[in-house]
Structures are given as C-alpha cells and as structure tokens.
Amino acid sequence: MNNDKENDSIKKFKKEREKLNDIVMRYGKINTKRFFNLDSNVYKKGALSSKTKELIGLVASLVLRCDDCILYHIIRCFEEGLSDEELEEALSIGLVVGGSITIPHVRRAYKHWEELKNKRSNQ
Amino acid sequence: MNNDKENDSIKKFKKEREKLNDIVMRYGKINTKRFFNLDSNVYKKGALSSKTKELIGLVASLVLRCDDCILYHIIRCFEEGLSDEELEEALSIGLVVGGSITIPHVRRAYKHWEELKNKRSNQ
Amino acid sequence: MNNDKENDSIKKFKKEREKLNDIVMRYGKINTKRFFNLDSNVYKKGALSSKTKELIGLVASLVLRCDDCILYHIIRCFEEGLSDEELEEALSIGLVVGGSITIPHVRRAYKHWEELKNKRSNQ
Amino acid sequence: MNNDKENDSIKKFKKEREKLNDIVMRYGKINTKRFFNLDSNVYKKGALSSKTKELIGLVASLVLRCDDCILYHIIRCFEEGLSDEELEEALSIGLVVGGSITIPHVRRAYKHWEELKNKRSNQ
Amino acid sequence: MNNDKENDSIKKFKKEREKLNDIVMRYGKINTKRFFNLDSNVYKKGALSSKTKELIGLVASLVLRCDDCILYHIIRCFEEGLSDEELEEALSIGLVVGGSITIPHVRRAYKHWEELKNKRSNQ
Amino acid sequence: MNNDKENDSIKKFKKEREKLNDIVMRYGKINTKRFFNLDSNVYKKGALSSKTKELIGLVASLVLRCDDCILYHIIRCFEEGLSDEELEEALSIGLVVGGSITIPHVRRAYKHWEELKNKRSNQ
Numbered sequence: 001m002n003n004d005k006e007n008d009s010i011k012k013f014k015k016e017r018e019k020l021n022d023i024v025m026r027y028g029k030i031n032t033k034r035f036f037n038l039d040s041n042v043y044k045k046g047a048l049s050s051k052t053k054e055l056i057g058l059v060a061s062l063v064l065r066c067d068d069c070i071l072y073h074i075i076r077c078f079e080e081g082l083s084d085e086e087l088e089e090a091l092s093i094g095l096v097v098g099g100s101i102t103i104p105h106v107r108r109a110y111k112h113w114e115e116l117k118n119k120r121s122n123q
Numbered sequence: 124m125n126n127d128k129e130n131d132s133i134k135k136f137k138k139e140r141e142k143l144n145d146i147v148m149r150y151g152k153i154n155t156k157r158f159f160n161l162d163s164n165v166y167k168k169g170a171l172s173s174k175t176k177e178l179i180g181l182v183a184s185l186v187l188r189c190d191d192c193i194l195y196h197i198i199r200c201f202e203e204g205l206s207d208e209e210l211e212e213a214l215s216i217g218l219v220v221g222g223s224i225t226i227p228h229v230r231r232a233y234k235h236w237e238e239l240k241n242k243r244s245n246q
Numbered sequence: 247m248n249n250d251k252e253n254d255s256i257k258k259f260k261k262e263r264e265k266l267n268d269i270v271m272r273y274g275k276i277n278t279k280r281f282f283n284l285d286s287n288v289y290k291k292g293a294l295s296s297k298t299k300e301l302i303g304l305v306a307s308l309v310l311r312c313d314d315c316i317l318y319h320i321i322r323c324f325e326e327g328l329s330d331e332e333l334e335e336a337l338s339i340g341l342v343v344g345g346s347i348t349i350p351h352v353r354r355a356y357k358h359w360e361e362l363k364n365k366r367s368n369q
Numbered sequence: 370m371n372n373d374k375e376n377d378s379i380k381k382f383k384k385e386r387e388k389l390n391d392i393v394m395r396y397g398k399i400n401t402k403r404f405f406n407l408d409s410n411v412y413k414k415g416a417l418s419s420k421t422k423e424l425i426g427l428v429a430s431l432v433l434r435c436d437d438c439i440l441y442h443i444i445r446c447f448e449e450g451l452s453d454e455e456l457e458e459a460l461s462i463g464l465v466v467g468g469s470i471t472i473p474h475v476r477r478a479y480k481h482w483e484e485l486k487n488k489r490s491n492q
Numbered sequence: 493m494n495n496d497k498e499n500d501s502i503k504k505f506k507k508e509r510e511k512l513n514d515i516v517m518r519y520g521k522i523n524t525k526r527f528f529n530l531d532s533n534v535y536k537k538g539a540l541s542s543k544t545k546e547l548i549g550l551v552a553s554l555v556l557r558c559d560d561c562i563l564y565h566i567i568r569c570f571e572e573g574l575s576d577e578e579l580e581e582a583l584s585i586g587l588v589v590g591g592s593i594t595i596p597h598v599r600r601a602y603k604h605w606e607e608l609k610n611k612r613s614n615q
Numbered sequence: 616m617n618n619d620k621e622n623d624s625i626k627k628f629k630k631e632r633e634k635l636n637d638i639v640m641r642y643g644k645i646n647t648k649r650f651f652n653l654d655s656n657v658y659k660k661g662a663l664s665s666k667t668k669e670l671i672g673l674v675a676s677l678v679l680r681c682d683d684c685i686l687y688h689i690i691r692c693f694e695e696g697l698s699d700e701e702l703e704e705a706l707s708i709g710l711v712v713g714g715s716i717t718i719p720h721v722r723r724a725y726k727h728w729e730e731l732k733n734k735r736s737n738q
Contacts, residue, residue: 020722027699027725031534031707034526039715042216042523047208052175056182056213060220061716063183063470065312066680068719069220084273085170090179092277096165097183097192099432099468100285101307104314107266110273143476150453150479154288154461157280162469165277184470186716188558189434191473207519215523222714223531224553224678227560230512233519288465293454298421302428302459306466309429309593311681315466330642331416336425338646342411343429343438345591346654347555347676350683353635356642389599396576396602400584400657403649408592411646430593435557437596534708539700544667548674548705552712555675561712577662582671585657589675589684 010115013071043076051080055090062091062105063098070109078116087113133238136194166199174203178213185214185228186221193232201239210236256361259317289322297326301336308337308351309344316355324362333359379484382440412445420449424459431460431474432467439478447485456482502607505563535568543572547582554583554597555590562601570608579605625730628686658691666695670705677706677720678713685724693731702728 024032043053054076061069077087091106147155166176177199184192200210214229270278289299300322307315323333337352393401412422423445430438446456460475516524535545546568553561569579583598639647658668669691676684692702706721 017722020726023725023729024722027703027728029700029703029707031530032703032710032721034530035707035710035715036718038523038526038530039219039718042212042219046212047206048178048212052178053212053216055171055175056179056216057220059179060182060186060217063187063468064220064716066716066719069716083170085275088273088275088278089165089169089171089176092275092281093165093176093179094183095278095281095468096162097180097187097469099464099471100281100466101310101312101315101432102468103282103285104312106278107263107270110269111266113273114269140476143480146479146483147476150457150482152454152457152461154284155457155464155475157284158461158464158469159472161277161280161284162472186714187470189470189473192470208521211519211521211524215521215527218524218527218714220715222678222710222717223527223712224556224558224561225714226528226531227558229524230509230516233515234512236519237515285465288458288462292458293452294424294458298424299458299462301417301421302425302462303466305425305429306432306463309591310432310466329416331644334642334644334647335411335415335417335422338644338650339411339422339425340429341591341647341650342408343426343433343592345555345587345594346589346650347679347681347684348591349651349654350681352647353632353639356638357635359642360638386599389603392602392606393599396580396605398577398580398584400653401580401587401598403653404584404587404592405595407646407649407653408595433593435593435596438593531711534704534711538704539698540670540704544670545704545708547663547667548671548708549712551671551675552678552709556678556712575662581657581661581663581668585668585671586675588654588657589672589679 010071010075010112010119013068014075017068017072049080051077051082054080055082055086058109059090059094059097062094062102062109065098065102065105067105067108070105071112074109074112075116078113084113133198133235133242136191137198140191140195172203174200174205177203178205178209181232182213182217182220185217185225185232188221188225188228190228190231193228194235197232197235198239201236207236256317256321256358256365259314260321263314263318295326297323297328300326301328301332304355305336305340305343308340308348308355311344311348311351313351313354316351317358320355320358321362324359330359379440379444379481379488382437383444386437386441418449420446420451423449424451424455427478428459428463428466431463431471431478434467434471434474436474436477439474440481443478443481444485447482453482502567502604502611505560506567509560509564541572543569543574546572547574547578550601551582551586551589554586554594554601557590557594557597559597559600562597563604566601566604567608570605576605625686625690625727625734628683629690632683632687664695666692666697669695670697670701673724674705674709674712677709677717677724680713680717680720682720682723685720686727689724689727690731693728699728 043050043057054073058070058073058077061073091109095102095106151159166173166180177196181193181196181200184196214232218225218229274282289296289303300319304316304319304323307319337355341348341352397405412419412426423442427439427442427446430442460478464471464475520528535542535549546565550562550565550569553565583601587594587598643651658665658672669688673685673688673692676688706724710717710721
C-alpha cells in the first residue's frame with residue numbers, strides 16, 4: 001500500500017531533523033541555543049492563535065523557498081486543524097507574492113498535505 | 124505640529140503608488156492586468172479573514188524585504204483593526220524567520236504604524 | 247549504456263512534475279488556477295519569440311536559484327532549438343549577475359543540457 | 370516643463386554612478402577590476418544580440434529586485450531600440466516569475482521608460 | 493567644505509537608527525527584545541576577533557543587499573581598525589559570491605568608507 | 616562502521632563537483648572561465664588570511680542558503696584548521712543575520728563538520 005511509504009516520508013523527516021538538532025545542540029553555545037529557543041517561542045499562542053502563527057510561518061517559508069521549513073509548518077498547520085480551504089488561500093497568497101519560482105515548493109507542500117491526510121485516514 | 128508631516132508620508136505613498144499604477148496600466152497588456160487582478164483577489168475574505176490574509180502578506184513582504192509592500196500591508200492591517208499586540212507578534216515571527224537583515228524594515232514598519240495611529244488620534 | 251539513465255532523469259522529472267501538478271489542481275481554486283494559466287501565457291510567442299522568452303525565464307530561474315525551474319526552461323530552450331553558444335552566453339550573464347552562488351545550478355544546467363543532446367543523438 | 374526634471378533623473382543617475390565607480394576603481398584591486406570587466410563583457414554582442422542580452426539582464430535584475438540595475442538595463446534596452454511591446458512582454462515574465470514583490474520595481478521601470486521616451490520626443 | 497556634509501550622512505544614519513530603535517523598543521515585547529540582544533551578542537569578541545566578526549557581518553549584509561546593514565558594519569569595521577586592503581579583499585569576496593547585483597551596494601560601501609576616512613582626517 | 620559512509624558523502628561531493636566542472640569547462644567560453652578563475656582568486660591569502668576568507672565565504676553561503684557552497688567552504692575551513700569554537704561563532708552570526716530559514720543549512724553544516732572530524736580521527 002502506498003500510505004506506508006508516505007507515512008515514512010514524514011517520519012523520516014522528523015527523525016532526521018531530531019538527529020541533526022542533536023548535533024547542533026552539541027556544538028551550539030549560548031547564542032545558538034537562544035536563537036533556537038526564540039524560534040519556538042514566536043509561534044506560541046498569544047494575541048494571535050497558534051494556527052494563525054503557523055500559517056504566517058508557512059507562507060514566510062514558502063516565499064523564501066525553504067522546503068524543510070515549509071514541511072515543518074505544513075505538519076504544524078495540520079496539527080492545528082487547518083482546513084483544505086484555509087491552506088489553499090494561504091498558499092495562493094504565497095504564490096502571488098513570491099511568484100512562479102515558488103511553484104515547485106507549492107507542489108511539494110500539497111503533496112505533503114495529502115500524505116498527512118492519508119496517514120490520518122489510515123489510522 | 125509633527126503629525127501633518129507624518130500624515131503626508133502615508134498620503135504621499137498612496138498618491139505616488141496610484142500615479143505609477145496608471146503608467147503600468149497604460150503599458151500593461153492582458154498578462155500584466157491579470158496579475159494585478161490576482162494580486163488583489165488573493166487578499167479577499169474567504170475561509171481566512173481579510174485580517175489574517177493581510178498579516179500573511181505583511182510578514183511575507185517583511186521576510187522578502189520590500190519596503191513598499193510592507194507599508195502597503197501595514198496600512199491594510201491598520202484598516203482591518205489589527206491591535207498593537209497582534210502586529211508585534213506577527214513582526215517578531217518575520218524577524219526570527221528572516222533574521223537581523225529584516226531589522227531596518229521592522230524599524231520602518233513600526234514607524235509607519237505609529238504614523239497611522241497618530242493620524243487617527245488627530246482627526 | 248549511460249544514456250538510458252540520463253534519458254530517465256529528464257523523463258522522471260516530467261512525470262513527477264505532472265503528478266504533483268495533478269495534486270495542485272485538485273486543491274487549487276480559482277486564484278491558483280489563474281496563476282498557473284498566467285505562468286504558461288507569459289511565455290507564448292508575441293513581440294518576443296518563444297526562444298527569447300524561454301531564455302529570459304531560464305536566466306531568471308538561475309539567478310533565483312531554483313533547480314526545478316532551471317531544468318524546465320532548459321528543456322524548453324532545447325525544444326526551441328537554442329544553440330550551445332546561445333546557452334553559454336545566457337548562462338554567463340546569469341553567472342555574473344547572480345554570482346558564484348549560482349555555480350552549482352550552472353553545473354546542473356549544463357549536465358541536463360548534455361543529457362538532452364545525448365538523448366537526441368541516440369534516437 | 371516636466372521633461373527637464375525627468376531628463377535630470379536619468380542624468381543624475383548616470384552621473385552618480387560614474388562618480389561612485391571612480392571611488393570603487395580607486396580602492397579596487399585586480400579581482401574587483403576583473404569583475405567589473407566581466408560585467409561589461411557578458412553583455413557584448415555574440416551568438417545572442419545585445420538587445421536580447423540586455424533584456425535578460427533587465428529581467429534578472431527585476432526578479433532580484435535591484436532598482437539601480439533595472440534602471441541601468443532599461444536605459445540600455447532603450448538604446449538598443451526595444452519596443453514598448455517587447456518591454457511589456459519581458460517585464461510580465463519577470464512579474465510572474467518573481468511575484469507581486471517585484472511590482473514596486475515594475476512601476477519604477479515603466480516610469481523610467483516613459484522618461485526616456487519623453488526625453489527623446491523633446492529633443 | 494565637503495566633509496561637513498559627509499560627516500552628516502553618517503551622523504544622520506546613526507541618529508535615525510537610534511530614533512527608530514526607540515520606537516521598536518516601545519512596541520517590542522520579550523521576543524523582539526531577545527532578538528535584538530542576540531543581534532549584538534553574536535558580534536562580541538570570542539574565539540574570533542571583533543574585527544573578523546564585523547567583516548563576516550559586512551559581507552553577509554552585502555550578499556543579502558541591505559544598505560543599512562552594510563553601513564552599520566562599515567562603521568564598525570572602521571572602528572575596529574580595518575585597513576583599506578582588508579576591506580577590498582572582503583568586499584571582492586562578496587562581489588564574486590553575490591554577483592553584479594551587489595555592485596550598487598559595493599559602490600555605496602566604498603563611498604561611506606571614504607566619508608569615514610575623510611571625517612577622521614579632518615578632526 | 617559508520618565512518619566509511621560518512622567519508623563517502625564528502626568524497627562523493629568532491630567527485631560529482633569535479634565531474635560537473637569538467638562539463639562546465641567543456642561548454643564555457645572566456646567569460647565563464649574568467650568567472651571561475653576569479654572565484655578561486657578571491658579566497659587566496661592576502662591582507663586577510665585564507666582562514667578568514669573561507670569563514671567569510673562560509674557565512675555568505677549560509678545566509679544565501681546554498682548547500683553545495685556551504686559544504687565546499689566547510690571543507691576548506693576544516694583544511695585551514697578552524698576550531699569548533701570559531702565555527703560555532705561564525706555560524707551563529709549567519710544564523711542571526713539570515714534567520715531561522717538558515718537552520719536546515721546550519722544543521723547540515725554541523726553534520727558535515729562532524730563527518731570531517733570523524734574522518735580525520737579514523738585515519
């Protein structure tokens with residue numbers, strides 16, 4: 001079945017990310033560590049909801065064209081219960097702001113979104 | 124009084140923008156016109172509110188470091204009733220995603236925000 | 247023989263692109279679809295030839311450093327009958343405008359160009 | 370009359386550019402000088418015409434969003450006899466590739482184009 | 493005399509920067525403040541000298557093409573006693589890495605360097 | 616043992632790079648060749664040491680987010696005897712200047728650094 005492989009691609013990403021973060025934390029000193037803390041703090045619920053913040057992070061990552069960052073925020077948006085319609089509207093803003101150069105990333109964003117949905121519906 | 128000048132900087136931006144858009148529309152053919160239409164359509168209320176869409180547009184403009192685009196979305200966010208706290212949280216995401224290279228733009232974003240607030244409180 | 251594998255790398259790219267475009271079109275609404283239309287319309291022959299437009303698209307993709315976009319335009323330039331000399335002159339503009347950071351993409355652009363030429367000469 | 374001022378904006382750009390190039394050449398050693406030579410050599414007529422090369426340089430500058438570079442290539446394209454239609458088609462490729470973030474630069478590109486045309490028709 | 497005006501351009505930059513930082517600090521909450529702290533901490537002398545760190549900051553700012561950031565680091569490099577030769581070598585790396593799109597910024601970097609030198613020799 | 620595989624990832628990168636450079640040199644004419652020469656000349660020892668120049672090249676590559684360029688300079692920094700502390704300080708500048716969007720590249724930079732160290736300690 002196809003879903004096991006798809007399931008794996010998300011799992012593999014998370015595992016690799018964790019493994020590499022361990023290396024960073026081994027070398028990183030106070031400034032690196034503070035930056036990583038800051039990077040998780042800015043997405044915490046405040047005046048804006050976590051969902052809105054993750055959407056902002058997603059589109060910022062899209063226009064800057066960073067696949068790892070996009071996938072990370074796609075997973076987080078999924079966890080925050082984003083709907084297909086909300087995703088599409090956010091990605092279409094990114095597409096228009098960032099131009100056709102973002103298309104390959106938009107493609108992969110939807111592919112990962114579909115993987116996440118398939119994974120859930122197979123549980 | 125200081126506010127007249129500040130008031131002017133927003134007015135001047137809008138006027139210049141309109142004047143230049145006229146030139147673009149004079150030269151622009153179907154593809155250029157369709158792009159401009161698309162550029163206003165993606166921010167229209169849908170599954171996501173206008174406010175959320177403008178916030179996304181603002182942070183996308185910040186990480187891509189385009190002052191004109193930032194000012195445009197700052198004005199729109201102000202019109203959509205964004206609070207100081209919401210602005211700060213959105214800009215801090217942009218700051219962390221885009222790095223210190225965005226700081227000059229963050230500075231000008233807050234300056235324009237203050238101008239918009241002063242302008243309103245002087246009406 | 248080497249060419250079968252090379253042949254495959256172009257074929258694989260086209261197939262993957264098509265598969266992902268299907269996913270985009272399934273999720274994409276009117277704005278996404280209009281953007282994709284616009285993206286193919288701007289390269290259509292007009293006052294400028296298709297070849298010139300593809301060359302412009304190629305170098306724009308190179309300086310923005312998007313491998314998928316570069317490969318797409320390399321294939322299109324090949325179909326439009328671009329010569330080796332024309333390719334080299336266009337890529338050297340991209341190299342000088344975009345700097346050494348584009349070198350890894352220039353390398354892969356020539357590799358794909360060679361694959362396309364080998365593929366043809368083996369038919 | 371309006372044209373004198375417009376005329377000046379192009380003249381002023383050229384003069385400032387020359388003045389600053391003098392400073393660069395005073396400090397610049399062999400590598401800097403070679404880079405500047407390379408930067409003018411890649412636009413020289415070869416397998417591709419000067420006009421095509423300037424168009425490529427223009428759109429590359431547009432998607433990288435460098436106003437000075439855009440103005441330089443707009444002037445060169447004008448000197449090479451580019452038509453309004455050719456300009457519009459090239460800029461619309463840049464607009465679609467680079468996204469709405471390029472719009473402020475597209476606006477200024479057309480403004481300068483108009484200045485160049487007014488300047489000529491007033492001679 | 494010319495130097496008073498040049499002197500002013502550096503002074504004016506510093507004053508505007510300070511004024512805008514005040515606005516940022518008025519709106520900025522904990523994450524913004526921590527980012528600003530981090531931004532000054534990473535340039536502090538450690539295993540690498542302040543001069544080397546400022547050089548790194550300068551070239552990073554050059555390839556990302558942020559004039560305010562370049563000017564800030566040019567001033568800091570000047571304060572750290574950087575020589576003309578060291579500056580030229582660092583900027584030529586930035587020029588080659590970032591390409592001709594950085595040239596307008598390289599021009600302004602040398603102009604500001606000259607202003608700083610003139611300012612000192614007139615004290 | 617793990618190191619053989621790691622050893623391979625560096626070896627493989629160097630081999631692929633060489634192979635592709637051969638293709639570039641086969642197609643490249645005078646301007647392309649001059650650019651490649653310039654690209655190696657700017658890192659040669661002068662008023663600044665090779666180590667400082669490689670560090671500058673590394674951080675410039677990091678903020679521009681080019682994995683191949685980062686790996687190349689990581690290898691060169693390793694050859695120039697950079698210490699862990701110096702690396703960490705340089706990368707933390709890149710992280711702060713370029714923002715969280717550079718994190719995936721920072722992760723891979725440390726991973727490659729570790730591979731280089733393991734490789735040496737296993738010789």
